[in-house]
Every structure is written in C-alpha cells, then in structure tokens.
Amino acid sequence: MTEQHTLRSDAGIARRTTTRSRSRWRRTLLALALLPALGALAHAQDAATSTTTASKTAAIASANALATEAGFEVLARGGNAVDAAIAVGSTLSVVQPEASGMGGGFLAVIHDAATGKDTFIDAREMAPQAVSEKDYLKADGTPNRDTSLNGPLAAGIPGFPAGVAYMSGKYGKLPLAASLSPAIRIAEQGFHPSGALVRSIGYKAEVLRRYPASSGKFMPGGKAPVEADLFRDPNQARTLKALAANGADGFYKGAVAKELVKSVRAAGGTWTLVDLANYRAKERQPIELQYAGYKVITAPPPSSGGVAIAEMLNILAPLDLKSMDEAHRIHYLVEAMRRAFRDHNEYLGDPDFVKMPLDMLLSPYYADGLRQSILPEQATKSAWLPSVHAKSPGMHTTHYSIIDKDGNMVSMTATVNTTLGSSFVAGKTGILLNNEMDDFALVSGQPNAFGLIGGSANAPVGGKRMLSSMSPSIVVGKDRLAVIGSPGGSTIITQVFEAILAFVDGKDAGQITAQKRIHHQFLPDRIDIEKGSDIPADVLARLKAMGYEINDTETWGNMNVVVWDKTSNTKTAASDPRNPNGLGKVETAH
Template sequence: MNFPLDWRALSLGLLMTGAGAFAPVAAAKPPVVTGVQAAPTQQRPGHAAIASANFLATRAGLEVLRKGGNAFDAAIAVASTLSVVEPESSGIGGGFMAVLHRAKDGRNVFIDARETAPAAVDAKAYLDPDGSPNRDTALNGPLSAGIPGEPAGLVLIAKRYGRLSLQQSLAPAIRIARDGFKPDPRLHDSIAEEQKVLQRWPASAAKYLVNGQPPLPGASWRDPDQARTLELIAQHGDDGFYRGETAHKLVDAVRAAGGNWTLADLTGYQAKERTPISVDYRGYKIITAPPPSSGGVAIAEILNILSGYNLSGMDKVQRVHYVVEAMRRAFRDHNDYLGDPDFVKMPLDMLLSPYYADGLRQSILSDRATPSSMLPRAEPADAGMHTTHFSIIDADGNMAAVTLTVNTILGSKFVAAGTGVLLNNEMDDFALVPNKPNAYGLLGSKANAPAGGKRMLSSMSPSIVIGPERTMVIGSPGGSTIITQVLEGILHFIDGENAQQIAAHPRFHHQYLPDVVMVEPGAFDPATSAALEKMGYTLKQREPWGFMNVVTWDRRSNRLDAASDPRRPSGLGEVR
C-alpha cells in the first residue's frame, strides 16, 4: 500500500534509533549476583494455585504441595509430568527457563536450563550443497538436538529452593509413566502429523506408534523407559542423567544415528542462575527472562517505549498502532543483538535504557505505520507453538513461572533407545545460516551463531508481575509469538483483567519481518481492521495461537485465580 510519509519526523526518529547513534555504549557486564532482591512478602495467600497445559500435570503439582512441598517442589512435579504426558511440547530431552520468587526474602532469580550445542557442532552440516538451509537436518533427527538442560535445571531447583527430596517431587511423573495414562487429543494429533518422520527411527516408532500407526484414541499409554530414566535422576541427581547408564545410552543412540554428541558434552552441562530483567511500568514491576532468552529484553524495550503514551486514554486503533510499532522496533533489535551471554557481548545497557526508548519513540508517527524496511538494521560490534508454560503460587506466596520446550512439535522426533527420552530440535534456534529465517520466521546474526557449549537464543518469556495490589505469574508457548502474548497479557493485567480474561483475550503479533500484523479471529472488529489498513498495515488472519497459563493473586481480597488457555481444552488451572 502506498501512502504519504512525514519524512522529516521519520528521519529524526531513525537517526536516533540507528546503531551508530549508540555505538559508544558499552556492552552490559555479566551480573555479579544471581538474583534480584526485593522486600520479603509480608502477606501470604494461605492457599495455592497452579495453571498448566495438562490436568495430570496440574494435579501432580497439587499432590506435591499436599505432601508439604512448596511452589518449587511443585514446579519439579509439573515439569516432569509434562515430560510424560505432553511430549509434543516439552520433556527431559529439552530445556526450560524459569523465573522464581521466594517469599521469605523477596529473592527473584532466573533459572537457565536452556540446551547447549555439542562441542562438535558444524554449521555446514545444516546446509544443502547450494548453501541454502537444510530444514530437515535442522529440525529432524540427532543433528537437530542440543544437549538437554531440563534434568539439570530440576535438580538445581530441588537443591536450592525445594523443601522435599527429588524422589518425592518426581514421584508423580514416575508413577504416571510406569502405570500409564490416556493421551489427550493434542498428543494423538501430534503423533499423526509426524508419523512419517517418527518411522525413520525404530525407538521413536516403538514409543509413539502401534504397528506403524498412531495409537487409537482412548488407549492407555505406558512409558517404562522414561520411568526408569526419571528414577535414576531421582536417585542420583545430575549423575542419573549426565553420567552413567543414561548418558551412555544417549550418546550411543545419537552417534549410531549420525549425531555428534559425546559423554563430555553431557558431563559438561550446567544449569545456571542468572539475574532476571526487571522493568517498572505504570507502577508495576515486571520480572522477566534475561538472555539467552530474547523475550525479557524485548518486553522491557516495548514497555519502555509504551511508557511515553497514555494507552488507557486511546481508542482501539491508536492503542494497537503504538503497540505494534513498539513490537516492530524491539524485534529489530532481537534479530541483531541478542545471544548467549556467556559467549556474546550485548549492549543491554542500551537496549534497556529509557533514553534509548525515547529515541525509538521519536520514530513512530501518530497516524502511519513505519515500514520495517525503513528501520536501519543494527550492526553490532563483534564482541517455540510447541512449547509449554505453567504458573504457580503457593500458600506462602512463593511463585514459579516456568516455560519448557523441545522446540517444534515432538522436537527432533528422535528417541534415544532404552531411555524413553525424546530429544529436542533446538539447534534450529541458532542462526545456522545468518539472516535466514528459522522455523518461526525469526532472523539471526552472528551473535546467535552456533558454537560448542553455546546456548541458542530463545523467545521463552516466563514472567512475574507485581503491582500495588495484584500479582500475576504468566507465560505461554508460541515461538516468536511468546513475547507478544506475554506483553499483551501484562497490559491486560494492568488494565484490571482477571486470569480467565487474560488467557482468553484475542491476540495480535508483529515481529519486524515479515512486515505483517498477524491477527487472531475476533481480535479486531471490521472498523478497526479497516482503519489499521488505511494507516499502512498489512493484516493477516491466522488460526488462534498460544497456550497461556496464568495465576493471579489479588492481595486486597487475598484471592487466587488460575486460568489455562481456552484455546486448548486439555489444560487446567486449579486453586487449592
């Protein structure tokens, strides 16, 4: 669509947002401490709430709470149970990111259990002979799999934050895997969708297919190999997965199928505590994920831009316009700057600065969309719908926002024989070919190029929002849309919506490139859509996305609410 632009206003803003304007800003130094300290929570809910993508996982968490566990023990129970009952979205062969809040001392901490590249990674293995990306190698089979982080992350949480033993917290998942469960329709549909790929590897076919076909709906499913692997973790902690019997089986299976893992890759893996990103917006503190997640940086940048506007006083068209333009600019920076903080120097001081946001805001016209092609590409100096999320608040006010993933549906589709472990395909989240899109259409630069031991960039955005009278724990799957889903959830929460309204709210999304606004059915009425198109936006309707799980705490009434996304009927939010 052609339309007139106010070139003077746009030029001023672009001059202020170009990388050169901020070249002198030093990259943020790695934090010395591993948690953001806040005032201890004086008030306690007295009861607990969990919202997850599967009712068996929610009830596993509640079971552990009844045994005397806290939110962090419950998180281990929910995560491990999801590994058994929701393998299309997460599992011990993948990784997770979590924001935890400990009530007794107000400590907020980020747990980084993101997967890492094996030492022998070679970007050329993911290219076709003509130099174009080989999507099959990047998404299917052992070369697509990073070294799993979830087991180490669960062990870390148990050691440092839980009340119960690892055996007690893993017991529900072990029981369900051993005794059996009835898969929900989402898992049946996922297996049917990936049936041909699963048939490539005998262990994958043996686990997910019956005589070469997807299992019949309503049939019970047992997973004794994964039960055994979880038992070894329960008994031996990290050594039960990264060393010994399981480690040898993992490496043998991967290498026999053409992968490049070694025992040293497994023994060298470490889950890490990092300082979460904290941003203030309209009197609310948002505690969210730092790199190697791109989500928290993008959310903070967007909120800093939006802080210059009175969104609550705007009509729907103007509000959407400013939110989309803020999304556009944050995703531009997402593509160019961010990566693993242990490998890449990132200008986080710049990206999180309100002064930088002021410059970005100046490039937004009040009545016109900014074509993404008009925003200069940043040139930094050298220096996942198949994910899942759950939210927990316990009776003492401890909180856990945990997002887990194996990347795309059923991850790599490769099961390591004798372990029950379905491996992730997170190698695709690296910029395997710079400036070529991954499975979610996201571009990347050399900041997110693969290297041995490096964590790939993620969009996972587990977040806790603390306001003057209300608190929220939120997150969602959805690949690149995770960031905008959580952002929109935060804005709706600040506007006063409850957990059910936040999880159900129709969504829209813009990620810089492609230069389109993705819109869920019902998000915009015809008049709003027409007005946005007149401003220069290209709208593209698509099927509903995400699987948001939200817990809110109204501290005035001491009421907890839990909501699972109504787009996916298998989820459960429950208050006890």
C-alpha cells in the same frame, strides 16, 4: 470427608465433578484427595468466573490436568512452588511430549517469599562441541531444514534434568525423588493420550518411523495411538528413576548418558560423554523494570523475550493508552513490537559468549528515541529499519504458573522446540530429544522455523546456548500480582507483553488468557490477528489506511496465568481456552 468440588476447564467448558468419599475422590483426582477444603475456579472462553478462597491458598495453571494434579500432590506432601513446578514439568514430559520434556530445556523465574529474592534459572539446551554449519547445509549451499529440525543433529544437549535437579536442591523443600514420583507413576501405569498428542504423532509419523526407538515409543505395534488407548512409557520412567536416585549425574553421567550418546552417534549425531558431563544449569539475574506502578520481573538472555518485553514497555510507558481510540492503541503496540523485534534479531545471544548492549536496550532513554521515530498516523515500514528476512511464527512449547500458600512463585516455560522436537527418541532411555539447534542462526541470513533471524550473536558454537523466545514473567503491584507465560514460538514475546498490559489494566486471569491477540515481529511486515477477533471492521479499515497489512490467522498460544489479589488474599488460575488438548485445568486449593 465432607463434600468437595473441583471445577475443571475442558476445551473452555466448565464441568463439575462431585465426590463424597475419600476412595471415590482418590479414583477421580489422584492425590488431590490429600488437600482439605478444595476451592474451585473455572474459566470459559468468553467470560471468566472466579471464587474467593480462604487464606493460605495455592494456585496452579498448566496445560494438562494430570500435570496440575501432580503439582498439587507434591504441595500436599509439604512441597513448595518449586517442588510443584518440578512435578508439573516432569509429568508434562510424560503426558505432553509434543511440547516439552526431559530431552529439552526450560527457563524459569522464581520468587522466594521468605527472602523476597527473585532469581532466574537457565536450563536452556546448548550446542555440542562438534557443531558444524556444514551439517545444516545441502550440497548447493542452501539450508537443510531436515537436519536442523529432524533427527539427532537437530538436538542440543538437554538442560531440563540439570535444571530441575538444581532448583530442587537450592529452592525446593522436598527431595527430588518426591517431586518426580507422580511422573514416574504415570509413565509406568499409563494415561490416555490427549488429542493434541495423537494429532502430533500423526503429523510426524513419517519422521518417527525413521528411528526404531521413536516408532516403538509413539507407535507401539506399528500404529499411532488413539485417545481411548492406555499409553505407557516405561523407558522414560526408568530414566526418571535414575535422575531421582542420583540427581543430575543420573542423566548426564553413567548408564543413561552412555545410552544417549550411543544412540545419537549411531544415527549420525555428534554428541559425546564430555558434552553431557559439561552441562550445567545456570542461575542468572532476572530483568526488572517498572511499568505503570508495577514491577515486572522477566527473563534475561539467553531469552530474547525479557529484553524485548522491557523495550516495548519502556516505549509505551509515557503514553496514555487508555485515552486512545482502538486503532491508535494497536498502532503504538505494533510499532513497539516492530522496534523490539528488530533489536532482538540484531543484538541478542548467549551472555556467556556474546557481549550485548543490554544497558542501551533496557534504557528508558533509548526507548525515548525509538518512540520519537513512531509516526502518529502512519505505519513505519520495516524496510525503513535496517535488518533481515522472516516468515510465519510457530506454536509449540508449554508454560506453567504456580503460587503456593506461602507466596512462593514460579513462572516456568519449557520446550522441545517444534512439535515432538527432533522426533528422535534416544535408544532405551525413552527420552525424546529437542530440535533446538534450529534456534541458532545456523545459516547466516536465513530464518529458523519460527521466522526469526539472528546475526553472529546467535551463531552456533560448541557449548553455547541458543537464543530463546521463552518469556516467563512475574508482575508485582501494591495489591495485585500475576505469574504469566505461554508457548507460541516468536509470539511468546508479544503474548506475554499483551498479558502484562491486560493485567495492569485490571483484567483477571481468565480475561487475560482469553483475550484476542495481535502480533508483529518486524518481518514479515504485517499485523497477525487471530481469526474471530472482536476488533471492529472500522478499526481494521483505519489500520489499513495507516499502511498496515492485516493477516487473519489461526489462534495461537496456550497461556497459563495465576493472579493473586492481596486485598482479599484470593489466588485465581486460568488455563488458555485455546488449549488444543482439551485437558487444561485450573484450580485453587488451600
């Protein structure tokens, strides 16, 4: 084998690995040995570098090197971008359970190159039929944050297994078992836990110890793991094998389903076998709009993100942002965010349960009216616009972006909600359950963990899907396109919005993921700006003079982006330099 190189981004620092033999390559990068003439790409935090690769390349950006490698392994077996997305997502269920997994859900935008079709897969979790507001209230009638965030009452019926089975059967090229095989192997053979997983286990240790299966999985022998340990997950491997052998029925029916329900009910939850058997992944029409000569394809409800992004872009569409000074550019971005989040809180919910005024919200004429309400030299106070209360955003979930050699694309965001979800592992299944019930408006007028409030449109009902901020998106221009997404709670929406603007402005994948971010979500009425931002002091002073409160906060998000420049047929991938686990890997290959 000829000499090959892989550049990997570890905590924003490029590191070269060189191999000269097939055996050493296999030892170093698993199934990447199957890929001939591997191209390379790496991004540092402050500056992006890219290499031009030959035609017919593939690119994957995910939050974990093992997951990216799993995706390339499946591509090497003849799979397409959908098969690779299943491999990436199922591997993340094993190696990054703090952010996503089989016990959670996902939303995905898929582009089929052969037909030109764009579609959306809704594998969002749903409420069990026995959901009751009283389970999330204390005796004094105030919200019970423990039951909405911890334990089985916090968990919605998972959508991830049904979603990957549906995607595989309709849009994949390989059997589901082939796409799940890397995750099964890693779960059985073991892996070294990332710093982020170790920290998450330490952070949630008290809750994990409430449940024997949770402490058994995450603290074997009674101790939290360290990064040097070999971490195995044989119970989840068995559940993945059942899914591989029997499709969705391997999870939602039979022995796995019985164990899920038995363990949930024994710990005080309300799931039934009927709840599991009734779950279906759904295919929906994505939201599409034009902005600055680009087509934006993004997530419809039960995501709130796509509607909000479309509304913000429509507000800004007639404005010449490039000609503005930085203070006024931020001013107009923030006012667009403010108005979109106000509508997010007011109108959006599960489309199967709620009639939403989407024609109005997505209309350029509605955006014209919102734009006219923006004062050019003064901040609009959120109190001037009718709505509700909120608090600080949170930062969990994961995203992966994939383009294969044929031009098929997947933008997929997956979650278990907050760190390690509900902290409840369902008995012998090895499946860590989500705490997505908190994304409902469980108690009217009270914010969820991410500071968002919904009205009756997002109230919990049995069989209903909770509103999500996940915003997987694809942006298509004449010569360039991008696959974009990120975790980050309510900040997902503004991250993707700002990434779209950056891509339209000509930035590459590394620059998009590394750029400093701002965020406004209607309430609290302030602009969040990342610490260390390069926004000049005089610009901040100008914003404060306009009436804005500025909040310096820690960095957020973990964006993964792939950009395809069709003029050179170059695909580049970038993983966020903020990546907390230090294993974010970006590669291109052909």
